[in-house]
Structures are given as C-alpha cells and as structure tokens.
Amino acid sequence: MTATLDTKVxxxxxxNRALADALSEDERVLVxxxxxxxxxxxxxVTDGLTDRFGEARVFDTPLAEAGxxxxxxxxxxxxxxxxxxxxxxxxxxxxxxxxTSHLAKLRNRTKGHVELPVVIRVPYxxxxxxxxxxxxxxxxxxxxxxxxxxxxxxxxADAYTLLREAIDCPxxxxxxxPKRRYWEKGTIDPTLRSPGLDRSVxxxxxxxxxxxxxxxxxxxxxxxxxAAADEGYQAEVVDLRSLAPFDLDTVxxxxxRTGRAVVVHEASRFCGYGAEIAAQLSETCFHYLEAPVxxxxxxxxxxxxxxxxxxxxxxxxxxxxxIDRLQWDDSAPLxxxxx
Amino acid sequence: xxxxxxxxxxxxxPSEEPLGLVSPDGKRVEQPGLPMPADExxxxxxxxxxxxxxxxxxxxxxxxxxxLAVYPSAxxxxxxxxxxxxxxxxxxxxxxxxxxxxxxxxxGVDPIEVLTLLRGDWHCGYDPYRANVAPQCTPLATNTLHxxxxxxxxxxxxxxxxxxxLLGDGATSEGDTHEALNFAAVWKAPVxxxxxxxxxxxxxxxxxQTAAPSLAYKGVxxxxxxxxxxxxxxxxxxxxxxxxxxxxxxxxxxTLIEAITxxxxxxxxxxxxxxxxxxxxxxxxxxxxxxxxxxxxLTDRGLLTEQAQQEIDVxxxxxAASLRERMNIDTVLDPAELFQHxxxxxxxxxxxxxxxxxxxxxxx
Ligand SMILES: Cc1ncc(C[n+]2csc(CCOP(=O)(O)OP(=O)(O)O)c2C)c(N)n1
Numbered sequence: 001m002t003a004t005l006d007t008k009v010x011x012x013x014x015x016n017r018a019l020a021d022a023l024s025e026d027e028r029v030l031v032x033x034x035x036x037x038x039x040x041x042x043x044x045v046t047d048g049l050t051d052r053f054g055e056a057r058v059f060d061t062p063l064a065e066a067g068x069x070x071x072x073x074x075x076x077x078x079x080x081x082x083x084x085x086x087x088x089x090x091x092x093x094x095x096x097x098x099x100t101s102h103l104a105k106l107r108n109r110t111k112g113h114v115e116l117p118v119v120i121r122v123p124y125x126x127x128x129x130x131x132x133x134x135x136x137x138x139x140x141x142x143x144x145x146x147x148x149x150x151x152x153x154x155x156x157a158d159a160y161t162l163l164r165e166a167i168d169c170p171x172x173x174x175x176x177x178p179k180r181r182y183w184e185k186g187t188i189d190p191t192l193r194s195p196g197l198d199r200s201v202x203x204x205x206x207x208x209x210x211x212x213x214x215x216x217x218x219x220x221x222x223x224x225x226x227a228a229a230d231e232g233y234q235a236e237v238v239d240l241r242s243l244a245p246f247d248l249d250t251v252x253x254x255x256x257r258t259g260r261a262v263v264v265h266e267a268s269r270f271c272g273y274g275a276e277i278a279a280q281l282s283e284t285c286f287h288y289l290e291a292p293v294x295x296x297x298x299x300x301x302x303x304x305x306x307x308x309x310x311x312x313x314x315x316x317x318x319x320x321x322x323i324d325r326l327q328w329d330d331s332a333p334l335x336x337x338x339x
Numbered sequence: 340x341x342x343x344x345x346x347x348x349x350x351x352x353p354s355e356e357p358l359g360l361v362s363p364d365g366k367r368v369e370q371p372g373l374p375m376p377a378d379e380x381x382x383x384x385x386x387x388x389x390x391x392x393x394x395x396x397x398x399x400x401x402x403x404x405x406x407l408a409v410y411p412s413a414x415x416x417x418x419x420x421x422x423x424x425x426x427x428x429x430x431x432x433x434x435x436x437x438x439x440x441x442x443x444x445x446x447g448v449d450p451i452e453v454l455t456l457l458r459g460d461w462h463c464g465y466d467p468y469r470a471n472v473a474p475q476c477t478p479l480a481t482n483t484l485h486x487x488x489x490x491x492x493x494x495x496x497x498x499x500x501x502x503x504x505l506l507g508d509g510a511t512s513e514g515d516t517h518e519a520l521n522f523a524a525v526w527k528a529p530v531x532x533x534x535x536x537x538x539x540x541x542x543x544x545x546x547x548q549t550a551a552p553s554l555a556y557k558g559v560x561x562x563x564x565x566x567x568x569x570x571x572x573x574x575x576x577x578x579x580x581x582x583x584x585x586x587x588x589x590x591x592x593x594t595l596i597e598a599i600t601x602x603x604x605x606x607x608x609x610x611x612x613x614x615x616x617x618x619x620x621x622x623x624x625x626x627x628x629x630x631x632x633x634x635x636x637l638t639d640r641g642l643l644t645e646q647a648q649q650e651i652d653v654x655x656x657x658x659a660a661s662l663r664e665r666m667n668i669d670t671v672l673d674p675a676e677l678f679q680h681x682x683x684x685x686x687x688x689x690x691x692x693x694x695x696x697x698x699x700x701x702x703x
Contacts, residue, residue, distance in 0.1 A: 030495070056495060061522065062518070062521050062522060062525055064517075064518040064521065064522070066481075066484065066514060066515050066518055067484055067515075067518030067519065067521070067522050069484075070481060070483075070484025070485060070487075070488065070515060070518070070519070071484050071485075071487050071488030071491060071519075071522055072488060073484070073485050073488055074484065074485035074486060074487060074488020074489035074490070074491070074492065074502075075488040075489065075491060075492040075495075076488075077467070077473070077485065077488070077489050077492075078488070078489045078492035078493060078496070078500075079492065079496065080492045080495065080496075082488075094514070097478060097481060097515075098481060098484065098515075101478045101481065102478075102481060102485070105462075106474065107680050107681070107682070107683075108462070108680045108681055109461075109462035109463045109474055110462075110463045110466070110467060110474055110680075111461060111463070111676070111679075111680050112679070112680040113463075113466045113467055113468060114467055114474070115683070146681050147681050147682070149682070169683075170683040171682045171683055198686070245686040245687065245688060246688070248687070248688075249687070
C-alpha cells in the first residue's frame, strides 16, 4: 500500500482508492457491475482497477441487477468478498428481491452458517441535474430490512474508511454514495479507521440545537449551522454515517445536551429516516426536549425533474426556518399548522 | 472483444423428443450419445427412489397429523430428484427448492434437519456446508443466480466444483432464470440447470407458462447446450446430469436440462388439484411411474432379486419409522435465538429487544 497522508482527493477518488487498497490487500475481494471495467464506472469510481487488477477481479457483467446481486450472494457463499456496483439508486430495484430475501436473510435462515460479506455500492440522491430514476433517496427501503447494514459517507475521509470497513465487515452492507458529493475534495488518511462502521460522529459542536443529517444533505446542514451561528444559534451537527444500525447513543447524547433537534435529509419526509429518529428521540429523550423534533426533508413526491429539483431539496433557508420554529420562546404563538 | 464467436444454433438444440434409456414398460432403449449407467448405479437409483418415495409419503402423513406446517410433495418426480443428485460428486453443490426435500435427503442431509423448515421451527435446519446443499429456496428462481455465483467463485479459486440447481417449469418464466442462464453462459460457469417440468406451477399449466417449443429451448438463446430428457426415467436423468457435470468440470460451461415429469400430488397439502386437472390425467402418469419402470428393467435383467427388493423396502421403512419417531418429539425452541443470527454480532437495538422479550417471558 502506498499510503500518503493528507492527500486531497475527491469523494469518488477516495472510494477508488479504498477499492484499490482492498483489492491489493485481500485476494478474496472482487469488484463487478455494469460498466465498472474498461470504462471505470459512470462516475469513475472504479477507474483503472481492471488495468491494475485484471479482468478476473474487476469486471463488467451483463446488464442485470438481480443477476449481479444474486451471483454475488453465491460467490460470498463460496468464500469471496464481492463489492458490486448498482449504476444508480433506482436501477437497483430489480435486485430488491435478492437483497431483501436472500442477502439480508441468509445468515438468519441458516442460524449463522452462511455469512455473506457482500458490499452493494449505490450512488444515490439528487442534486446533480439527473433526469428521472437517477436521483432517488432509497435508504429506507434498505434500513427497514433487518440483516442489512446501511452506511453513507459524507466526506472523502469517511468514503475511504467506511468503504474499507464495509468490505471487511462480515455482514452485507448497502453502501450509499451521495452522488452530488462525488467531486468534493478533502483529505484522506488510508491508515485511519473510524470509530466504527456503526457509529455516528459529531461534525460540529454547539449547545443550542442538534442538527442530524447524513450523506448528500450533510454539507447543506453544515452550511446552515454556520448561517445559524450568525443568527445567534450554536448548532451541533451529527453526521449519522450509519443508518442501520442507528447510533442512538451518539444522537441522544447530543440532543440531551442541546434539548432541541432537527433532522435533515433529501428523502421524502413521510416514513422517511427522520421519522424514525424523531420517534426514537421522543421515546428516549422526552424530558430533555424543549421542543418537538422537527424534520426537514424532500416533499412527498416522486423525485422531480432537474429544473425543479431545487424546490424539492432541503436548502439552508429551510433548515434555518426549522431552527426558528423550535419554540425558543414559550410565550410566542405557534406558527400556522404547528399546533 | 466486441462480438462473441459464433457457434451454430444447432449445436445447442435439444432433441425433438425427450431422451430416454428405459421405456415406461421397463425395456432398454438405445440412445446414441447417452450411455446407460452401470448396473451398480441403476441399483442405487432404484433403492434411492424407493427411499425417497417412502420419505415423501411419511412427510405427507406427518402433515396430516399436524407435525408439519406444510409439505410440497415430489411424488412422481423421484427419477429427477434421485437421478440428478446421484450424478453429483462429493465436492459439488446442490441448490434446491422447497419441492426438493427428497433430493436433499438423498444428498445425505438428516431428514429431520431437512424438515425443520416445513415443520415451522426455523427456516433452514441444516448446515449448508456439511453436505454442500444450499438452503431450500422459496422465492422462485432466485437460487439459479446463487448457483451461478457459487460456481463462478469456484473457478476463480481454482476449485473443481459444479453447481446443480433445481427449478420448476413455472420458475423458468421468472426474470432471475433468464439472468442466471445468461450469466452462466457468458461466464462459462460450471453449472447444471435442471428444470423439473412437472406440468404445473401450482394450478397454471405449462401452456400458459410458455410458448417455447420446449423449456429446453430456452438454453439455445443464451448459447447453452440444452437437453430434453424423460424425467420419469432415472437412468436417463442420471446420464444426462452426469454428462453435464463432466462438461462443466472440464471448463465447457453450463447445460440446461429439461426433464419431463409429473407432480402426482397437489402442489402442497394446502392445495386442491381437482380444481384444475382431471383425475384421468393423473391416472395416465401413474402408468409411467419412475420406480416401477426401473424395477421392471432391473428385475427382467436379474439384477434385482425379490430378496434384495425386500431389503430395500425394509430399510426405507426403518428410515421412515425413525423419522416419524423423531418428528413426534416436540422440539424446544429458544426465543432468544431470534436475535442471534441477524448480524454477526447483535446490534444494541437487538440486545435491548432480546432483553424485552426475555423479561416478558419471565413474567408469564
Ligand atoms: C417469486 C415467487 N412468486 C410466487 C411464488 C409462489 N409460488 C410458490 S410455488 C409456485 C409455483 C411454482 O411452480 P414451478 O416453478 O413449476 O415449481 P413446482 O412447484 O411445480 O415444483 C408459486 C407461484 C414464489 N414462491 N416465489
């Protein structure tokens, strides 16, 4: 491994580096999917890997998502560690049966005899001007399925370490890549391991309100936290990283300090990930809460066309509005529709 | 490479008529290119089918006694179940469906472990790595892809392992079958697909399932050699499977075998087959019983004596009695296990939930 510390790379580059390092350190690792070979993937996450590791380890498959995941399951049963790519969020749906009925359940069905260390990489979310079916936030389809781990990095550093840890993990991992952050640069340290594949981290400390976010929305949330500071609110920002399992300890500890919470995600609010967080916080932190947990998310609509997506995606203003609505002043009348 | 090498389609075509080696009345049939298994193999096929049928009737009886939640019988399909499994080498893997309990028992898995699923105690009761048998697969056709991936991995690792995947006629309409045939052919994976065409997918007859000349033709479009055999002829199923296994092991890729057979019982004990098929049709197929015909052939040739048959029957009866006895013992299930095999290590939430359930049970 040619570990260089403090290298500035894009999130996509960090993923590429993680795959390369995993391929060179563990011969059981295979990388395959649609266009991941010669082309290097439509987002270039697998760029150069076939050249470096050969067709047998990094290869293009026929076009068939169920086929990709189904064969990955068979390979994992036979001792390999497949890392497969779904080209886009909504194009992973043909593989849904293989993921939910087999990948997620085989350990359980066989009382632990069959272990499936498979990683499914899924570029997800919007914000890149993609036409329909290219922008879904599909996380809760997976988080609702017991047996899967679901993680999503928001920074290049996390992209590297989380992917390495996902590949090493004995459980199947759905690895959601926020595609609108693919080109953002940051430093990575390949020698570093995170606090754990299932741990959330506090990205910014603050004492007034906890903003909880992940993936593509994290950057927006951090911007909002900065803007909130100008308005006099010191926001703490938690980056979930792991959506399943949910790191309640880290989130609850923060909310108990601040007494207020806003969850921010791109996905629709109804039955969205924020609903689960709000429920868990009200179950475990009720007496610490000074206001209801609010959610900022996409509308309950199919992901809109590129020229309208800015109206759907949570932005800094919407997050600030939510912070404003956190009942800072008990004597103030309730805003419309909030009773 | 931009195009595949062209091979004449005829190379992949199945025969017009199902290949057979023993006729329904027990006579030898010459079949160029399909060698008759050795006498000793035929005897094993025979005793295997007798044991298989006895297991099957025992399981059906246990269902009636409420000892099994459900049982999909393979009665009438013994030639496929036993013929195919006995053609596997020890290192090969079987990828069965819900219908193939008999095949799994023939592969050497303890019948009581096989029936764990249908008894309702746990989803899969055996360790797949002990007899190289994947868990019985209920979502149709999904096991075809696991078989392909498994076989491909064996090649990547330089191991000589062939996957045999069993599927029904209905399952050939599922998308996963299409994807698996294609992946297997493109990768030249060492896989044998055995379609047991038993005429029905629950109530839906083959005519409503496909317009293909035969299901074996489905291999041709993928560039896969395809074989059509008489699925009630254990010798033919064994010979065809053995050839396909040998071809796969030699690096020549997958084979699709369609075996024409018939499901004598209802889809499961919960089904009523009289709603969609005539008794006369069942009678007709009873005339083509796979066990009677091989027995006739072996007896005529002096290979199976009255005494040998008796010994086979006694052994099958003893196995059934042992199964019955063991199935009549109530199992003790540990609810704590519900939380133990979801992830490699239980998550914090699962530990909490396990404690909740434990407290609840304590109170009662
Ligand atoms: C994906 C899926 N759809 C539907 C079912 C319900 N189902 C169970 S068995 C069956 C019929 C299958 O017929 P076939 O493949 O011919 O196999 P056979 O039962 O005759 O052995 C159906 C529809 C299922 N198990 N999986």
